[in-house]
Amino acid sequence: MTQLSPAALTALMPMHVLADPSGVVVGVGPTLARLCPASPLQGRPLLDALTFRRPHAPRSLTDLLDHAGKRLSCSLRDPPGTAFKGLAVPVAGGGALINLAFGIGAAEAVARHGLGAADFAATDLTVEMLYLIEAQGLAMEEWRRLSRRLDGALSVAEAQALSDPLTGLANRRALTEAMARLSSAGLPYGLIHMDLDRFKLVNDSLGHAAGDAVLGAVARVLRAELRQDDLPARLGGDEFVLLLPGQTDVPRLSRIADRIIARIEEPVPFEGEVARVSASAGIALGSGRAAPEAVLAQADAALYSSKRAGRARATVHPDHAA
């Protein structure tokens, strides 16, 4: 076998330990020596300088060499207690050569001991591993930044959204904007505020999916019964508002509301069951430059009258009743 000089050993394995047949450390690689300047390994019994986990608690060099060629786990007995993986081989004339490496804790060990690329053999991939950790960390940080920006953009888009995601009808924001446009232009309109009856019962007895199916069916009725220029909106829950620009004929608004209520009362099939709801409505008119809030409040008051009068009907606000 070729005998390696100590210099060659050091160049190939800067983290080796060489023990003589009696188990005393007679050679330490320079990088390993840097890790524990306060308590040098040189001259100490190997099993005193290093604590072994694998093999478990060897009592002699022979115990250790029984494990030759297999992966070792050990750590410095003295602070800082750095952990290693390693490999032990017997050397000619007795004794053992153990090569150590940091393994997965390399980044921490390099930072703690202030090691540089020159402390590792050129064949060692530790520096490449540190490069990868840093490069991947930077890429990950860039993705995180992108994700935060997209999150922000999503919130803004949601805040600016004009439709109700469940039914596709206009939302409150779109409705009040449309009403404000009409009143600032001085254009009159009819407003029907509608609330489903027995909706809670459907949710409680058939579940929320059935409730959602009912809301979808109501949205289809509203789209079918209204003109192109009318705006059906869902304000949330089971509350709907229908905006009819130019429609100020009160009897006609009442007929539209009655027809919609009748169609909403048609049973909605859901997973073999049938959901039945009805609706109450309140009618008000927006004329001249009436504030949208005031018109909505009137329609709401009329809706309340319908509810009090026994539901499933439409009521015109007294200010506009013929």
Next chain:
Amino acid sequence: MIGLVNSVLAAFACDMLGEADWAAVAATAGLRSARIEPMFAYDDAITARLLDALTARTGQGQAALLEDLGTYLVCHPATAAVRRLLRFGGTDFCDFVHSLTDLPDRVRLALPDLVLPPIAVTEAATGRFAVVAGAGLPGLDHVLTGLLRAMADDYGTLALVEHDGRAIRVSVAAADFSQGREFRLTQGAAG
């Protein structure tokens, strides 16, 4: 091409000209927004148009502009991360020049969407290199020229770096000319 390249160009241009001029350059190049999203994919043609617009704006030759960009990548605090990643390539400057061969693979490991053409390095005599960038990323050779000059400085090496039209010629005059900038394998108090 990944937006990172364009965003580096944006940072470089903002630093050199200011944000208003960069916005004008981006508009000239046909970008809808002056804000570049580093992780989004951009058409390769946009990078070329940005470079042309930037060159026109500065009145500098494009080769000189790209060399400045290479220096900027190493020296500017905004791209300190690039300088650190480059320093992982070698323990000294000559080592680093050789590591350029690995650069496309190193970049790919970090960002699979950032594809660099192969880079060939030959050391004809000790400390005398020829570096040739393959086709695929026009102007990369000029960026590398500026980058090599700055990295020589970073390592504390005195070297002559010139682009002769075919290859980047690197001649090391004094490997340990000065202290160089500190580099630690893991980021602590000092880079």
